[in-house]
Amino acid sequence: MTTPVLDPAALTPTQARLRFRGGLAVPTAGWSAGYAQANLVAVPREIAYDLLLFAQRNPKPCPVLDVLDPGAVSGPILDGDVRTDLPRYRVFVDGELVDEPTDVTAWWREDLVSLLVGCSFTFEHALLEAGVPVRHVEQAVNVPMYRTSRRCRSAGAVSGPLVVSMRPVPAAQVADAVRITSRYPAVHGAPVHVGDPGLLGIADLARPDYGDAVRLEPGDVPVFWACGVTPQAAVVESRPSLAITHAPGHMLVTDARDSAYLVP
Amino acid sequence: MTTPVLDPAALTPTQARLRFRGGLAVPTAGWSAGYAQANLVAVPREIAYDLLLFAQRNPKPCPVLDVLDPGAVSGPILDGDVRTDLPRYRVFVDGELVDEPTDVTAWWREDLVSLLVGCSFTFEHALLEAGVPVRHVEQAVNVPMYRTSRRCRSAGAVSGPLVVSMRPVPAAQVADAVRITSRYPAVHGAPVHVGDPGLLGIADLARPDYGDAVRLEPGDVPVFWACGVTPQAAVVESRPSLAITHAPGHMLVTDARDSAYLVP
Numbered sequence: 001m002t003t004p005v006l007d008p009a010a011l012t013p014t015q016a017r018l019r020f021r022g023g024l025a026v027p028t029a030g031w032s033a034g035y036a037q038a039n040l041v042a043v044p045r046e047i048a049y050d051l052l053l054f055a056q057r058n059p060k061p062c063p064v065l066d067v068l069d070p071g072a073v074s075g076p077i078l079d080g081d082v083r084t085d086l087p088r089y090r091v092f093v094d095g096e097l098v099d100e101p102t103d104v105t106a107w108w109r110e111d112l113v114s115l116l117v118g119c120s121f122t123f124e125h126a127l128l129e130a131g132v133p134v135r136h137v138e139q140a141v142n143v144p145m146y147r148t149s150r151r152c153r154s155a156g157a158v159s160g161p162l163v164v165s166m167r168p169v170p171a172a173q174v175a176d177a178v179r180i181t182s183r184y185p186a187v188h189g190a191p192v193h194v195g196d197p198g199l200l201g202i203a204d205l206a207r208p209d210y211g212d213a214v215r216l217e218p219g220d221v222p223v224f225w226a227c228g229v230t231p232q233a234a235v236v237e238s239r240p241s242l243a244i245t246h247a248p249g250h251m252l253v254t255d256a257r258d259s260a261y262l263v264p
Numbered sequence: 265m266t267t268p269v270l271d272p273a274a275l276t277p278t279q280a281r282l283r284f285r286g287g288l289a290v291p292t293a294g295w296s297a298g299y300a301q302a303n304l305v306a307v308p309r310e311i312a313y314d315l316l317l318f319a320q321r322n323p324k325p326c327p328v329l330d331v332l333d334p335g336a337v338s339g340p341i342l343d344g345d346v347r348t349d350l351p352r353y354r355v356f357v358d359g360e361l362v363d364e365p366t367d368v369t370a371w372w373r374e375d376l377v378s379l380l381v382g383c384s385f386t387f388e389h390a391l392l393e394a395g396v397p398v399r400h401v402e403q404a405v406n407v408p409m410y411r412t413s414r415r416c417r418s419a420g421a422v423s424g425p426l427v428v429s430m431r432p433v434p435a436a437q438v439a440d441a442v443r444i445t446s447r448y449p450a451v452h453g454a455p456v457h458v459g460d461p462g463l464l465g466i467a468d469l470a471r472p473d474y475g476d477a478v479r480l481e482p483g484d485v486p487v488f489w490a491c492g493v494t495p496q497a498a499v500v501e502s503r504p505s506l507a508i509t510h511a512p513g514h515m516l517v518t519d520a521r522d523s524a525y526l527v528p
Contacts, residue, residue, distance in 0.1 A: 045313075048313060049309075049312060049313035049316065052313065052316050052317060052320065053316060053331055056316065056320075056328055056331060057330075057331070064320055066321075067317055067320060067321070069420075156333075185527070263449070263527055
């Protein structure tokens with residue numbers, strides 16, 4: 001008897017979330033093909049306005065897919081439990097990282113408001129279908145993410161740097177990557193930068209601030225997309241009493257279809 | 265010596281706003297061609313979160329172009345003064361309409377947060393350029409707006425009906441109108457309904473809830489777009505201590521270009 005091979009892409013969102021609820025803690029790139037993935041930032045109601053306004057003012061890194069009511073753990077695009085259904089979380093107390101659990105039930109509070117923010121993993125299926133390679137999936141590592149020298153527009157107590165994800169793209173396919181991803185504005189859309197990382201204040205591509213380094217193949221150009229870790233970085237800078245986020249790359253798999261965020 | 269004829273379409277946003285600041289109180293359809301117009305809803309900071317979340321949850325009627333800081337009267341898309349630069353306002357105290365002045369300086373408070381919400385006047389230039397007639401401009405009346413039987417998704421204390429604007433479109437050009445306006449998602453985008461007003465709970469097109477009735481020409485079909493009066497109607501239902509809005513059809517002419525809201 002052979003053990004069935006897990007094909008993460010073929011799992012429904014519910015099946016994927018049940019595995020994560022069971023403790024599986026892996027990056028979610030490539031999981032549940034055709035379904036949107038989301039960044040999580042949960043903060044006390046008292047700073048939720050500043051965070052929501054920050055997102056509104058910085059729509060490229062912070063495209064809001066949904067906001068749950070205070071204390072709510074599910075919603076229209078999540079028929080599950082936001083406290084248990086992500087592979088891994090980060091917990092910040094007064095802006096300090098204190099825990100990276102696979103379940104945040106013990107940390108939950110009734111005043112927490114969860115923002116679900118679009119994730120660029122959503123458009124990776126479209127890139128692959130168009131023949132544009134996704135190196136971090138090929139290399140089975142987490143996508144590399146970098147804090148840049150660009151500041152976001154601030155909102156009340158919330159301010160921070162633009163965080164970007166990077167995908168190496170063959171030079172001849174950069175235009176395809178731009179064209180395809182620009183059709184998904186709700187999940188970061190077109191790249192914010194193509195080429196020289198130094199212009200974004202990134203000193204060394206081999207040392208990402210989040211996720212893993214990815215190898216560029218000969219002829220690849222580094223292409224940078226705004227990243228949903230941006231609101232996480234900004235919230236942490238504002239040092240709220242409690243903030244709960246996904247661990248970078250370990251996203252919420254939602255019940256919303258990728259196609260719901262595709263513009264005509 | 266002849267009096268120079270005013271061509272509202274040719275005025276810059278600053279020129280237009282100066283006229284309104286001077287007391288001119290007319291609907292703004294057709295003014296400052298190429299520049300985006302905005303709905304105004306200013307509410308006390310304490311309910312701004314619910315209003316911003318309401319907008320996020322109902323992006324078709326409430327596409328947020330910008331949110332000013334508490335007490336602020338200008339911002340990135342308004343090099344002017346939100347208290348004086350609209351042709352006419354509405355002032356609501358505890359949800360009751362108490363004043364319709366052309367200047368709200370006397371009503372202003374330092375805790376007021378101004379939401380600037382996209383307006384469908386923005387895409388009317390694109391319709392005209394494509395040869396799609398805009399009947400209310402032809403007939404020199406305000407656009408007709410209707411409260412529908414559809415409810416918006418609520419957010420905290422803020423809930424209300426979907427409000428729509430209606431433009432009669434020749435049957436052969438309805439497809440053009442859909443195609444053109446769908447390229448402007450930040451200013452209401454594609455129509456929410458084409459045809460029978462009864463299906464939206466509108467009993468009589470000749471009696472709009474806001475604005476003026478407009479005459480359908482033979483062969484015209486009524487086409488309905490989500491309207492930025494929606495957040496105004498919802499805020500009023502929530503009965504805040506104070507709310508200041510534009511008078512329907514009497515919009516803020518912003519410094520943002522229409523083209524900034526055009527998707528590729």
